[in-house]
Amino acid sequence: MLTEDGKHLYVSYDEYHNLIEKLALKVHQSGWEFETILCLARGGLRPGDILSRIFDKPLAIMSTSSYRAEAGTVQGHLDIARFITTPRGEIAGRVLLVDDLADSGHTLHAVMDMLKTNYAPISELRSAVIWTKGMSTFTPDYSVEFLPTNPWIHQPFEGYDALGPDKLLEKWKV
Numbered sequence: 001m002l003t004e005d006g007k008h009l010y011v012s013y014d015e016y017h018n019l020i021e022k023l024a025l026k027v028h029q030s031g032w033e034f035e036t037i038l039c040l041a042r043g044g045l046r047p048g049d050i051l052s053r054i055f056d057k058p059l060a061i062m063s064t065s066s067y068r069a070e071a072g073t074v075q076g077h078l079d080i081a082r083f084i085t086t087p088r089g090e091i092a093g094r095v096l097l098v099d100d101l102a103d104s105g106h107t108l109h110a111v112m113d114m115l116k117t118n119y120a121p122i123s124e125l126r127s128a129v130i131w132t133k134g135m136s137t138f139t140p141d142y143s144v145e146f147l148p149t150n151p152w153i154h155q156p157f158e159g160y161d162a163l164g165p166d167k168l169l170e171k172w173k174v
Contacts, residue, residue: 006149009131013156019130019144020047024054026142027096027128034126035093038084040064040111043100046157047130051098060086060095064107078110084119092121101131101153105138112138 001010011019038060039048045061052059065079084091097115102108108127115125128142133150147153163171 002149002151007151008154009147009151010154011156016046016130016156017050020050021054022144023047023128023130023142024051026144027051027055030142032126033094034096034124036060036086036088036091037096037098038062038086038091038115040097040099040107044098047100047128048098051096051128057096058087060084060091062111064111078107080111080114090121091119092123094124095122095126097125097127099127099129100155101133102127102129102136102138102140102143103133105136108138108140 002008003010034055035057036059037048037052037055037057039045039062041061041063042065048059048061051057062080062084095115097108097111099108108129112125112127115122126141127138129140130143131145131147131153132140132143134146134148135150
């Protein structure tokens with residue numbers, strides 16, 4: 001649900017999963033065949049996992065991080081992991097790079113450039129995201145929703161960010 005001022009988008013679990021399914025359909029309907037899904041952790045983990053199950057393809061993981069300040073609401077320095085975790089040796093062939101959104105576009109640009117430069121065995125690389133913001137300098141190959149007002153996206157699992165073990169223990173006290 002987008003707020004009236006267009007500054008916040010609140011997404012339920014059902015909406016979130018429906019959007020991932022729509023993303024899968026966009027990739028499928030394009031006719032493009034790929035061997036591996038590479039998701040960017042953390043935001044791309046859930047979409048990557050679901051796409052991996054739908055397409056029955058191995059899931060590789062690369063950690064990136066830029067939203068750490070102010071409880072994850074301010075973009076900072078981008079860190080990209082040196083290694084990719086993959087179940088099949090080295091990542092190669094046609095790869096679908098998955099993240100949750102193209103926000104500024106900085107992360108996706110940097111990762112795509114790094115993969116093209118450092119991973120010669122990748123023969124083709126395409127990108128898929130749920131949301132693309134209007135301010136993004138990166139245009140993904142596949143995206144479900146374009147958000148021209150650049151809202152802050154409140155994803156359904158963000159409640160865990162502030163939960164912590166002590167609050168969880170209190171919640172489950174019997």
